[in-house]
Amino acid sequence: MGAIQRTPRRSATRPPAARSILVTAVLIVVALYFLVPVYWVVVAATKSTEDLFTTNGFWFGDVQLLENVRQVFAFDDGIFVRWFLNSVLYAGGGALVATYLAAAGGYALAVYDFKGKDAVFGLVLGGVLVPGTATALPLFLLFSNLGLTDSYLGVLLPSFVSPFGFFLCRIFAAAVVPPSLVESARLDGAGELRIFHTFGLRMMAPALVTVFLFQFVGIWNNYLLPLIMIADEKLYPITVGLVNWRAQTDRLPEFYELTTAGVLVSVVPLVILMVVLQRFWRGGLTEGSVKG
Incomplete structure (x- = not known):
């Protein structure tokens, strides 16, 4: 049949x-x-x-x-260039440190067992639910007492903390870092920091790229915190500087050209960053499929 x-x-x-x-x-x-x-x-x-x-x-x-772009970079002795570099410092430095701290914290919660582990993770989840606008004023009052307002640290220090990145790294580390690998490295005499930097960071690369990108974009586009913390125009990021230009368009219409061209220039770094980092996502997905 x-x-x-x-x-x-x-x-x-x-x-x-x-x-x-x-x-x-x-x-x-x-x-x-x-x-x-x-x-x-x-x-x-x-x-x-x-x-x-x-x-x-x-x-x-x-x-x-x-011509519009040339005016943007030439206006007021190149103040836009200063704002641009400030944004690179705030977003790049803040995102880099925040990503590393989130990776270390997430790795620790995923790999180690200790008392109060669940309470720490619950506290992190609570931090994810708190909007940044709700913490801006308390941060200003705290930093004002410490004498850190109107300085680079006033914007950088709050950027070093990313509850979402901490949460994401914890979930990702628990999925990709096998306990057997950690135990094998310990038996070979490797210290905990060496295990984390040699194996943990590499295995968590797709999550770290995601955290870095989210944190970079969030800091780059942040307006309220720098507005509250900074009074010196030379310390402004691009967001505050462009809004300052926009506020002058009522009496000086030529600021429309500066504002629109400045907005376009401010978007370029984000586009470049997205194009450059997307290959790490593809690499991480491919690596995961091969391991499976």
């Missing part, structure tokens, strides 16, 4: 056409929601102040992007 051949069900292997169309439509709407503002910024950065109000907001006028 010949083998009975069964025809596979199409419904089990292919989604219905209506569902596929609906999902595609939702994804297109979401993509437009995020891309349209970026497109508007690009178009606005190429226009003069007159064209911003006399031409279609979503179409180009007389393109003068290079």
Whole structure:
């Protein structure tokens, strides 16, 4: 007797056409929601102040992007360059330290057993639920008493803590760091710090990239904390500096050109960072599939 051949069900292997169309439509709407503002910024950065109000907001006028960017970097003896470097320091330094501390804390909670472990993790979860705006004023009062306001440390120190990064690293470390590997390294005479730096950080690389990127973007776009902490214009990050320019457009319309071109320049580092770091996500996913 010949083998009975069964025809596979199409419904089990292919989604219905209506569902596929609906999902595609939702994804297109979401993509437009995020891309349209970026497109508007690009178009606005190429226009003069007159064209911003006399031409279609979503179409180009007389393109003068290079001139606008040149004015941004030349205005007020290059104050925008100072703001840009300040943002790089705040976001880069803060994200780097926060990522390392989150990795160390998450690794410790995942690998070691100690009294109060669950209480610490619960406290971290509570920190994830607290918005940054709620802690801005208490931080200002605390730092004011310590004499750290109107300084780089006033913005950097709060950036070193990332409850979300701590939570993510704890979950990821528990999934990718095998206890047998840690025990083998201990038997070979490796210390705890060496095990963490040699094996833990490498295995947690995809999570660390995620934490670094989220923290970098969050600090780069942060406005309220620097606004409260800093009074010296030379210590401003890009966000506070651009809002300061925007506030002057009512009496000096040429600040529209500076603001729109400055916004476009401020987005460029985030785009570059996303493009550069995405390969680490792909690498981490591929490594996980091979191990499985």
